[in-house]
Amino acid sequence: MYDHDVLIIGAGLAGMRAALAATEAGVNVAVVSKVHPVRSHSNAAQGGINAALTDRGDDWRDHAYDTIKGSDFLGDQDAIEIMCREAGDEVIAMEHMGAIFNRDEEGRLGTRNFGGQRQARTFFVADFTGQALLHVLYEQIVKAGALVYEEWFVLSLIERDGECGGVVMMDIRTGKIEVVRAKAVIMAAGGLGRVFEPSTNAMICTGDGMSLAYKAGASLMDMEMVQYHPTTLKGSGVLISEAARGEGAYLLNSENDRFMLKYAPEFKELASRDVVSRCEQTEINEGRGIDGCVLLDVRHLGEKYISERLSQIRELAMDFANVDMAKEPVPIMPGMHYQMGGVKANVDGETGVPGLYAAGEVACVSVHGGNRLGANSLLDTLVFGRRSGVHAAERAKNTSHLSIDDSAAKPDRENIERLLLNDKNESFGKIRFDMGTAMKEHFGVFRENSSMAEGISKLSLIKERAQSVYVADKTNTFNTNLLFTLELGFMIECAETIASSAFDRTESRGAHTRTDMPDRDDENWLKHIVVSDKDGKPNISYQDVVITDWTPTVRQY
Amino acid sequence: MEVKLSVRRYDPESTNTVPHFQEYQLEMDEAATVLDALIQIREDVDGTLSLRCSCRSAICGSCAMRVNGEAGLACNTKVIDALPSDGTAIVIEPAGNLPVIKDLVVDFQPFWDQVKSIEPWLQPAGEEPEGEYLAPDEDMLHLAGVVSCILCGACVSDCTVLEVDSNFLGPAALAKAYRFVGDPRDDADGKRLKALNEEGGVWDCTRCMKCVEVCPKGVAPMDRIMSLREKVMDAGHTNTNGARHATAFVDSVRHSGWLDELKLPIKSFGIFNLKAMISLIPLAIRSQRAGKVPPLIHKNIPEVENVRRIFDKVENKK
Ligand SMILES: Cc1cc2nc3c(=O)[nH]c(=O)nc-3n(C[C@H](O)[C@H](O)[C@H](O)COP(=O)(O)OP(=O)(O)OC[C@H]3O[C@@H](n4cnc5c(N)ncnc54)[C@H](O)[C@@H]3O)c2cc1C
Ligand code: FES
Numbered sequence: 001m002y003d004h005d006v007l008i009i010g011a012g013l014a015g016m017r018a019a020l021a022a023t024e025a026g027v028n029v030a031v032v033s034k035v036h037p038v039r040s041h042s043n044a045a046q047g048g049i050n051a052a053l054t055d056r057g058d059d060w061r062d063h064a065y066d067t068i069k070g071s072d073f074l075g076d077q078d079a080i081e082i083m084c085r086e087a088g089d090e091v092i093a094m095e096h097m098g099a100i101f102n103r104d105e106e107g108r109l110g111t112r113n114f115g116g117q118r119q120a121r122t123f124f125v126a127d128f129t130g131q132a133l134l135h136v137l138y139e140q141i142v143k144a145g146a147l148v149y150e151e152w153f154v155l156s157l158i159e160r161d162g163e164c165g166g167v168v169m170m171d172i173r174t175g176k177i178e179v180v181r182a183k184a185v186i187m188a189a190g191g192l193g194r195v196f197e198p199s200t201n202a203m204i205c206t207g208d209g210m211s212l213a214y215k216a217g218a219s220l221m222d223m224e225m226v227q228y229h230p231t232t233l234k235g236s237g238v239l240i241s242e243a244a245r246g247e248g249a250y251l252l253n254s255e256n257d258r259f260m261l262k263y264a265p266e267f268k269e270l271a272s273r274d275v276v277s278r279c280e281q282t283e284i285n286e287g288r289g290i291d292g293c294v295l296l297d298v299r300h301l302g303e304k305y306i307s308e309r310l311s312q313i314r315e316l317a318m319d320f321a322n323v324d325m326a327k328e329p330v331p332i333m334p335g336m337h338y339q340m341g342g343v344k345a346n347v348d349g350e351t352g353v354p355g356l357y358a359a360g361e362v363a364c365v366s367v368h369g370g371n372r373l374g375a376n377s378l379l380d381t382l383v384f385g386r387r388s389g390v391h392a393a394e395r396a397k398n399t400s401h402l403s404i405d406d407s408a409a410k411p412d413r414e415n416i417e418r419l420l421l422n423d424k425n426e427s428f429g430k431i432r433f434d435m436g437t438a439m440k441e442h443f444g445v446f447r448e449n450s451s452m453a454e455g456i457s458k459l460s461l462i463k464e465r466a467q468s469v470y471v472a473d474k475t476n477t478f479n480t481n482l483l484f485t486l487e488l489g490f491m492i493e494c495a496e497t498i499a500s501s502a503f504d505r506t507e508s509r510g511a512h513t514r515t516d517m518p519d520r521d522d523e524n525w526l527k528h529i530v531v532s533d534k535d536g537k538p539n540i541s542y543q544d545v546v547i548t549d550w551t552p553t554v555r556q557y
Numbered sequence: 558m559e560v561k562l563s564v565r566r567y568d569p570e571s572t573n574t575v576p577h578f579q580e581y582q583l584e585m586d587e588a589a590t591v592l593d594a595l596i597q598i599r600e601d602v603d604g605t606l607s608l609r610c611s612c613r614s615a616i617c618g619s620c621a622m623r624v625n626g627e628a629g630l631a632c633n634t635k636v637i638d639a640l641p642s643d644g645t646a647i648v649i650e651p652a653g654n655l656p657v658i659k660d661l662v663v664d665f666q667p668f669w670d671q672v673k674s675i676e677p678w679l680q681p682a683g684e685e686p687e688g689e690y691l692a693p694d695e696d697m698l699h700l701a702g703v704v705s706c707i708l709c710g711a712c713v714s715d716c717t718v719l720e721v722d723s724n725f726l727g728p729a730a731l732a733k734a735y736r737f738v739g740d741p742r743d744d745a746d747g748k749r750l751k752a753l754n755e756e757g758g759v760w761d762c763t764r765c766m767k768c769v770e771v772c773p774k775g776v777a778p779m780d781r782i783m784s785l786r787e788k789v790m791d792a793g794h795t796n797t798n799g800a801r802h803a804t805a806f807v808d809s810v811r812h813s814g815w816l817d818e819l820k821l822p823i824k825s826f827g828i829f830n831l832k833a834m835i836s837l838i839p840l841a842i843r844s845q846r847a848g849k850v851p852p853l854i855h856k857n858i859p860e861v862e863n864v865r866r867i868f869d870k871v872e873n874k875k
Contacts, residue, residue: 035609036665038708039617055688095689098679098740100697100704107691126701131616135704139678173658202611235588238614308698312705316614319633322588429600472604475570478659481604 001406002180004030004147005396006389007167009154009209010188011037013130013378014360014385016137018186018349021389023144027396032149032169032180034204034483037138041190041202042381045130046241046312048112048122049094049378051087056111058119060084065550067376070116070272071340071369072510072520073552074222074528074545079347079365081548083376083383090382091123098136101125102309112309113246114374116272116557122375127243127312130378153483154208155412157185157216157356158404164216164355165402168409170416172483175476177416179408181401184355184392187213187343188385191361192494194487196336196444197436198237200229206487207494209362213343214493218351219532221364221543222341223494224501224512227372228445230276231296232335238320240313240332242374244298245269247309251280252295252329253288264557271557274371274511277334281445284333293331302326334445338377340368340511341501344530349388355395355402359388366528369545370510419485424468428484431469432491435462439495443502448515452503459499463492500538501529522552560585560636561646562594564606567657576657579603580646585636591647592620592631595661608661615773618709622661623650628714628771652714667723668710671730675749679737682744690742703736706776712768724757728768728778731759735781738788750785750792759785760799798833801825811868814858818851 006022008015011033022029033040052058063084068075095101095109102124104110114122125132141148151172158166158179166181189209193201214220230251231240245251251269253259263279264271271279280294288294298306303326306314310325317323323330342364349357360381367380442455466488473481507521508514527542560583567576581598592610599606608631609619615633622631624639625648639647655663681690712728719725726734734753737743753759759782768778790800805824809817826833844850858864 035611035617035619036669039609039611039619041612041617043616043707044612044614092689096679096681096685098742100692100700100740101689103692103694103697105694107693109689110694125704126698128616128705131707132701132704135708136679142673143676143678202617203613204611236613312616319590319615319635320588427600427604429596470604473607475568475605475659477569478607478662480599480607 002030002178003401004028004180004182006184006186006392007032007180007182008186008188009167010040010190010360010362011148012040012042012188012190012360012381013134013137014362014381015186015188016134016141017382017385018188018359018389018392019146020137020140020144021386022393023146025390025393027393030147030149030180031141032152032154032167034151034153034172036150037141037148038135040134041205042134042378043131044200044202044239045378046127046239047114047243047246048124048129048375049091049133050114050117050121050373050375051091051123051379052084052119052121053088053091058121060087062119063087063117063121066117067367067373068369068550069555070371070373072274072371072555073522073526074225074366074369074510076366076369076546077548077550078546079367082347083367083379086383087379090379090386094133094136094382097140099125099133112243113270115242115245115270115276116267116373122246124243127241127310133378153486154189154212155486157212158408159216159353160402160404162217162353163402164353165404166408168412172478175479177409177413179404179406181404183396183399183401184357186349186357186359186388186392187362188358188360189362191339192491193336193339194432195436195491195495195498196226196439197433198232198235198440199336199436200232200237200239201337206491208487208490209358210342211490211493213351213353213356213358213362214497214533216353216356217533218353218356218358219344219530220341220497221344221528221530222366222369222501223339223497223531224505224529225340225368225370225510226336226443226498227273227338227340227511228277228334229337230273230280230334231332232337233317233321234291234293234331234333236320237335238316239335239337240296240317240330242273244296244310244313247298247305248301249296249298250300251276252297253283254290255288257288259283259288259294267557272371273374274513275557277445278513280334290331293333295329296332297329298325299327299329336440336444338372340364340370340372345384347384347387348391349384350391355399357388357392359384370512416482419469419471419482420474422468422470425470426465426468428469428488431462431465432488435459435492435495438462439498443498446513446515447502452499456499456503459492459495463496466492497531497538500540501531504529504540526552558585558587558637559583560594560640562598563646563648564595564598564661565650566606566660568659578648587637589636590632591624591634591636591639591649594636595631595649607659616707618707621652621709621711621714623653623714624648626650628652628711630709630711630773633773652710654713654716654719655710665710668713668727668729671727672708672733674726675730675734675752676745677733677737679740679743680745681742692741696739696741700736700739703732703739703776703781705774706732707774709773711771711773712778715767715771717765717767718761718763722761725761726757728762728782731762731785732776732778732781735785738785746788747792750789750794753785754789754794754797754800759789760797760802798825801827811865812857813855814861814864817855819853819855
């Protein structure tokens with residue numbers, strides 16, 4: 001058994017930012033991650049990070065309004081204000097720590113345009129911003145000497161009388177299971193992309209954190225809000241960043257028509273993501289697609305510009321679609337990208353469970369509401385990662401460990417033994433694929449009542465099947481087969497909460513678009529859907545949206 | 558298309574702990590990557606296969622391994638490009654120069670230790686400015702070429718020096734060191750360059766180019782090491798074997814137009830370094846036997862002035 005003041009689950013941007021803040025506060029901090037920190041999914045972020053810097057003539061209020069409008073007025077405005085106000089400090093802090101960032105002629109940080117915003121306020125490192133920031137935070141963690149349990153897998157949170165007092169985790173390399181006590185646990189375990197097939201997300205994005213927190217008594221919020229990104233490659237689902245459109249790319253249909261001019265005359269290709277994805281899907285559904293895709297065209301930007309600012313994207317298109325974007329347009333389609341919802345947390349990271357905090361994609365402070373703006377997620381991870389770190393450290397200073405011993409690991413040990421003894425023959429790969437395609441079909445860009453009902457019954461069959469997954473690998477050493485099986489359990493739980501939330505929302509808002517109820521209904525639905533676990537079933541309640549200065553209006557781009 | 562893969566398997570818990578190759582036959586799409594093939598094996602054929610992978614798009618650095626004997630990322634290597642023309646199997650092995658844990662999973666600890674040893678964090682001087690540090694865009698764009706290193710370990714896997722000398726810092730850590738030395742905001746160059754001048758540092762690279770060839774991100778670690786050598790010497794660290802070797806090399810060519818191989822070790826190690834001199838005796842004897850001892854009298858090449866003119870030109874340009 002190990003003891004720490006603050007234990008952080010996840011070493012992505014949110015987790016490492018939290019770890020730095022908590023370390024600075026002078027408490028004993030450890031981070032646990034199922035992959036080495038630099039392998040975390042934050043490295044996939046290509047486009048950039050938003051901040052309204054006043055010395056660049058920008059105003060955080062404008063950023064806040066763009067975010068609120070982007071969220072289709074489901075975002076909580078008090079939280080959005082905090083995020084946008086603190087954005088500048090966070091970006092500058094990253095620069096001071098060593099992030100290189102592209103510059104302007106004066107050597108100051110340069111910006112690019114991003115979707116749904118009237119100002120160029122996206123700071124970037126070529127098209128690998130996430131990787132650049134993630135590596136810098138890792139460097140700072142090394143410098144600070146914070147302890148990282150690298151390649152340890154969290155199996156469950158330990159909850160006693162409604163409080164969280166630690167975790168049970170497994171050393172992937174040896175299979176050893178340990179209990180770790182902590183006065184505060186920060187959940188920063190990232191998103192759930194793999195619940196959908198295909199997805200832009202890495203294979204490790206399996207919703208572990210949402211499921212773990214949910215089972216420990218925390219609530220999930222906005223789970224129906226699943227972002228489809230407008231530009232993903234067919235088949236693999238690999239992302240072509242919004243940076244391409246930010247730099248001026250066109251979207252074309254089979255008639256070589258820039259169709260966004262018709263749908264969003266002002267913002268065109270740079271309307272909010274939910275809007276652009278719907279327009280593309282409409283073009284495709286109405287027969288103006290090409291093989292289920294539309295085209296992304298950057299040729300007019302010129303080869304030099306493309307290789308300077310979009311080199312990574314160009315490589316991706318070559319590797320995964322066999323297309324040189326400097327010479328031909330690349331076929332793209334909407335693809336699952338981001339979960340706006342997550343573990344319900346306040347602006348200090350506190351969940352409903354004392355001792356448990358949440359930050360980053362796993363959390364829902366509701367700064368993204370119904371639709372996240374591009375480049376607001378990296379910002380969310382840093383701002384709320386830092387705040388959670390500060391507040392968790394504060395709690396740790398004023399509490400003591402719960403009385404927990406090694407027996408807390410018993411249920412997980414038994415569960416793993418049971419899984420290893422399963423001899424029925426369902427493969428986790430097949431089940432995940434079936435779940436993912438069902439989610440795409442019934443909870444994708446367009447949703448509809450009877451289709452969602454069908455999706456829900458498919459899910460319950462899938463849950464049945466998952467009981468009899470066969471784990472072929474019986475060893476203790478790096479048993480990835482066992483890990484996938486455990487992750488499958490987490491994913492199914494997330495899928496259920498998405499499905500039940502989506503089924504419940506009887507309007508269209510943000511990413512949740514129902515063909516049978518196409519209008520936004522502010523009268524009844526300016527509220528969040530909150531799901532909690534009640535005897536193994538999702539139980540739904542509601543919470544009003546926080547509105548400060550901006551009253552909801554018709555959303556046009 | 559039909560694809561055969563021969564994958565090196567190793568299970569430390571099995572009674573037979575000798576690594577062996579296992580062959581798999583798959584039906585794959587033309588666009589499939591080697592990683593797709595391995596995932597298909599793991600999901601549909603043989604769940605016991607262990608490997609690391611995550612992003613599928615050459616950014617997380619998890620899936621470096623050897624494909625047909627050369628390191629690379631499984632996720633950006635197309636099956637169709639890796640298929641041997643004689644119809645035999647694609648050979649998949651774990652990354653080299655690191656201990657194998659299981660199947661294709663290697664122990665990265667030595668790699669991280671190397672990276673950590675170069676103090677991999679920005680060390681600026683003085684008070685932080687209120688806003689950002691000002692820095693020219695070109696400098697940052699230049700650094701972006703190194704910062705784009707995803708720490709996948711492909712270079713370390715195939716480094717020919719690490720194969721024989723585990724003290725070498727290795728191409729990835731040295732490229733990372735260059736990233737800080739080259740950063741106009743970093744103020745620890747003095748300390749950094751001094752450390753890089755030590756044994757295991759920049760002088761241990763043999764310039765075999767392997768790291769440049771296998772790097773999936775175009776980081777060109779060896780070029781960074783060569784730049785570091787220059788910076789080390791510019792910083793006045795000329796009194797090590799490596800630096801003296803470089804100076805002696807240049808002096809010899811400038812003077813005679815070609816390399817005086819007899820003088821090179823003397824100048825590199827120092828004539829009074831008896832231990833090093835004695836250690837060279839076996840090499841001298843072997844060279845003698847093979848008829849490879851250079852002439853005792855080192856003559857200038859004809860028209861050596863032209864060589865000297867090249868030197869002048871390069872130096873004036875600096
Ligand atoms: C392709 C792509 C491009 C993107 N581009 C942008 C962009 O340009 N701008 C932007 O703002 N956002 C972007 N995003 C979104 C953004 O990258 C992510 O939302 C964000 O990085 C999430 O960070 P995080 O710290 O919350 O989680 P992650 O970085 O995903 O980290 C999660 C951590 O939790 C750990 N973990 C998970 N489960 C367990 C477990 N069971 N046990 C132990 N550890 C566990 C993991 O090991 C990992 O360290 C992009 C996303 C994708 C997929
Ligand atoms: S899977 Fe991430 S680099 Fe290959």
